[in-house]
Amino acid sequence: DQQVKQNSPSLSVQEGRISILNCDYTNSMFDYFLWYKKYPAEGPTFLISISSIKDKNEDGRFTVFLNKSAKHLSLHIVPSQPGDSAVYFCAASARAGGTSYGKLTFGQGTILTVHP
Amino acid sequence: EPEVTQTPSHQVTQMGQEVILRCVPISNHLYFYWYRQILGQKVEFLVSFYNNEISEKSEIFDDQFSVERPDGSNFTLKIRSTKLEDSAMYFCASRQGGETQYFGPGTRLLVL
DSSP, X not given: OOSEEOOOSEEEEETTSOEEEEXXXXXTTOOEEEEEEEOTTSOOEEEEXXXXXXXXXXXXXXXXXXXXXXXXXXXXXXXXXXXXXXXXXXXXXXXXXXXXXXXXEEOOOEEEEEEO | OOXXXXXXXXXXXXXXXXXXXXXXXXXXXXEEEEEEEOXXXXXXXXXXXXXXXXXXXXXXXXXXXXXXXXXXXXXXXXXXXXXXXXXXXXEEEEESSSSOOEEOOOEEEEEO
């Protein structure tokens, strides 16, 4: 099941610079996308999301961009901080039963390391 | 800030034994989920639960698995006869009615 793919297993950036994490999807039924951050031995923590009716959503240092025609989304973190070092998961959802959002389909994750 | 809690944090069991993983979703949430992550693999969906019944389940969620909401606060996942390949982190998640699911810290299950 490769409906959601994060092709970069890892990313290393310098503190203060921009981190760009990418995600591609194949299922055109997906209409809601989320980014989660995960530390070892903890559960995924919600970061930011975007609906398919938008192409950008911003929350503080985090911005998510959605390109529906390319079936691609990206998470930008500016400026990056050492505390951002974690695994970042992209997840997608499609309306289930025509009434509500159902299960999340996750990518493999990208390990972000921000160096001081 | 309200959060999803899970117990136990770690569970070691022998193959063939039954385990029950417990979750307390955020109190005003209506939709409940179980996911698992086998070491080195993706987080994968197991089951969703709404209005006291399963709304969707994956092919992983076979007859060995069951879910229950025994009271107004707990949400449990039972594995009837554990197999070695059930070893994984199990995450509970809940959502109110919007689109965002909030995850618990997980239970690490090790089947020997």
